[in-house]
Amino acid sequence: MTVAQMQDLRAKMRDVGGSVRVAKNKLAKIALQGKPCESIADYLTGMTVISYSEDPVAAAKVVDAYAKTNDKLVILGGAMGDSALDPAGVKAVAQLPSREELIAQVVSCIGAPASNIAGAIGAPASNIASILSTIEEKAA
Structure with missing residues (x-):
């Protein structure tokens, strides 16, 4: 994704009280160790962008909507509490x-x-x- 596209995604996420971060996979995997959502570490391969918010539905809605307009953003999965979500699970959460x-x-x-x-x-x-x-x- 271009810098302008990332800034656009960040702005949309900020509007719903969320945030977007580019992750270093090794550091993210270390940070996930012992956490309830540790199972999403398997999704951390290649260039990874992590989005999150207080309201888990808000982050899923923004990312799902943005992925529909930008083919370079591919949803690999997510987490809600201690449950790992596949791409279909993230899209289901976005519908809530x-x-x-x-x-x-x-x-x-x-x-x-x-x-x-x-x-x-x-x-x-x-x-x-x-x-x-x-x-x-x-x-x-």
Whole structure:
């Protein structure tokens, strides 16, 4: 990848709170020893770029989207906790909703019962008002 492409990838990853690093394979393998995701050391061959973020879905989304537009970026695998992921696993994670999307869904579920109750309480009054209005129109 060119320097401009790497800067573009880094900028996109920064936007979601992640980071991208070019890894020295030997040092990365040493750093992975004894860690829960040590099994991804097998993926560290050739020129390696490691991307990561607080939200594991965000990093997968950015890398998957970028790999679709740049054929020089090939997803070899990844890790989520102590599970090693193959390329299909990384793409599956990229399809999951991000942390922000999940929070929005939970908040909407919490707020929905309250709005339903308010609607149910207000409905009889509006129904009565509409009936009275219809009776008044017929009487006139």
